[in-house]
Amino acid sequence: MSDPALSPSGERRKRDFLTPLAITAVSLILTFFHLYTAGVSMLTAWIQRDIHLVLILIIVFLALPARRGGERNRATILDWVLIALALASGSYIVVNYQDIVQRLGAPNTADIVFGIIMIGLILEATRRATGWVLVIIAGTFLLYNFIGPYIPGLLGHKGYSVSRVVSQMYLTTEGIFGVPLGVSASYIFLFIFLTSMLEKLGMGDFLLRLAMALMGRFAGGPAKTAVLASGFMGSISGSAVANVVGTGTFTIPLMKRNGYKPHFAGAVEACASSGGQLMPPIMGAAAFIIAEFLGIPYINVVVAAIIPALLYYLCVLFGVHFEACRLGLTGLPREQLPNAWKVLREGGHFLIPLVVLVYFLAVLQYTPVRSGFYAIIAMFIVSFFNKETRINWSRFKEGAVAAAQNTCTVALACAAAGLVIGSINITGAGLKISSFIVALSAGTLWLALLMTAVVALIMGMGLPTTAAYIVTGTMAAPALIKLGVLPLAAHLFVFYFAIISAITPPVALAAYAAAGIAKDDPMRIGFTACKIGLAAFIVPFMFAYEPTLIAEGDFWHIAWAVLTAIIGVMALAGSTIGFVVRAASVPERAMLLAGSLMTLYPGIYTDIIGLILIALALGANIIKGKKLVGKVSAQSFIP
Incomplete structure (x- = not known):
């Protein structure tokens, strides 16, 4: 009888055991490496x-299958070959660092060979992690870089050799190893590790219970809970889809039971989850890259994002409130809600980091x-405040693996975007495209x-937010700056539209994630989410024109x-929902919409006009409501 260990099934069991073990080992190495540095x-x-x-790269080739439908966390012989090539091409830089620096600009054959291997590995890993769009x-x-001589007009250039292109991408910090990957390698992993560990310790449940305690008793309480909880979670996770899945499994069924229609419940969760990347203190990874591109402290980006994020979530909250009033929905009974003080006593230590x-x-x-780094130390310390949240070796390993796998998409998006930036730097395409945008818009800012908003939305439909921002921002932000927009406002403008592409049909990833939970049409959910979060499409235009809304002034x-x-x-929420004190008529909704845009x-002049229009619309709505109540009361006495 043959030895089971040598049989195909035995070999499979051995491989199944080896790959997860390797993933854990590499994830721990990555974690300790970043904590040390x-x-x-x-x-x-x-x-x-x-x-x-x-x-x-090693984690991606271990964890993600080469073909669609393949089994995750089961490496094949091909994967191990790719891992060996990744180790070889990466080690080549470390071992030959001084020699490469000394002959910079004169690469040898080995430089070119290992550079081509690294570029191919990045494209393959990016395909596995993000799909084909970014690879294309x-x-x-x-x-x-190579076909410039054959392109007529503005975008044409002299063309470059393979040696020149590979040298730019692999042997400098102006290509693969540029600013985007630098941000990922410096501190994005630290923040992802911090949030992954907090989630493993139970912070997600704490934030959800806290949101329920604060908002559950109000009209349409479950929807307001979803908005608040998703904002909380999004501020630390930075992923719209993960946020939908994490909080939506609880909030969407609760909203449906409360009386909201399935498509509206899904739209609320998709909208609130997408906006989480706007929420300080830990925004999406692109916020860190904005700070690096502009050479400003990250806290400046955080401060600039506070007001637009506040307006976004207030618009969503007003929308769900008016919808609840329109449907006559009430809050949850007090006995079904957690006590806020008790929730804070049990989990308030999560907020200390x-x-x-x-x-x-x-x-x-x-x-x-x-x-x-200090926030991570604080997280380790406060975990011991409650015996149920103490970090042990098992939790640490789980957090390290989760952080490593959550970092893969961001890191590879940054590496692939480095190929784009490197090509733009070699060919001068950035300046050409910027000039093209200025010329096409005839110098008209709006x-x-x-045009920039449309490009960012389209890019965001097929790319991770970070990659969508980098690709669009590299080309379009300089054009906006040339037309008079403040640099921070220009980059935030691109960033915001890259984010809200998650709720913009036809490819609305957050809406698709919510549709699976709400059991409704994703397109309907996407369009409803756009209506609820309409402020997100308007506010960026406003702060581009007047930076007061990003705290400049x-x-x-x-x-x-x-x-x-x-x-x-x-007023914008009342206009889109069609309800304020009572159902709003078409003229009232029009005045609310016009007034909201003005304010x-x-x-000062647009504010005064806008406030007058809103006051007129509200006055008409309230007076008609009183007349309706009086009419109903009078009719009740008619026999």
């Missing part, structure tokens, strides 16, 4: 990014790397903004802009 000694930028990328975009830009993070970023002005101007903008988003645009 953050807290003890950061390596040279190129070496740091190279090691980070190689470890990510990166491949197109790579091809553009975030407070530490903000303190080191905003007050002490530490770098994101050092601030994230038209350039509209003196206190009183900012305070007035915020107050009028809040009134504006309330969202900072300016």
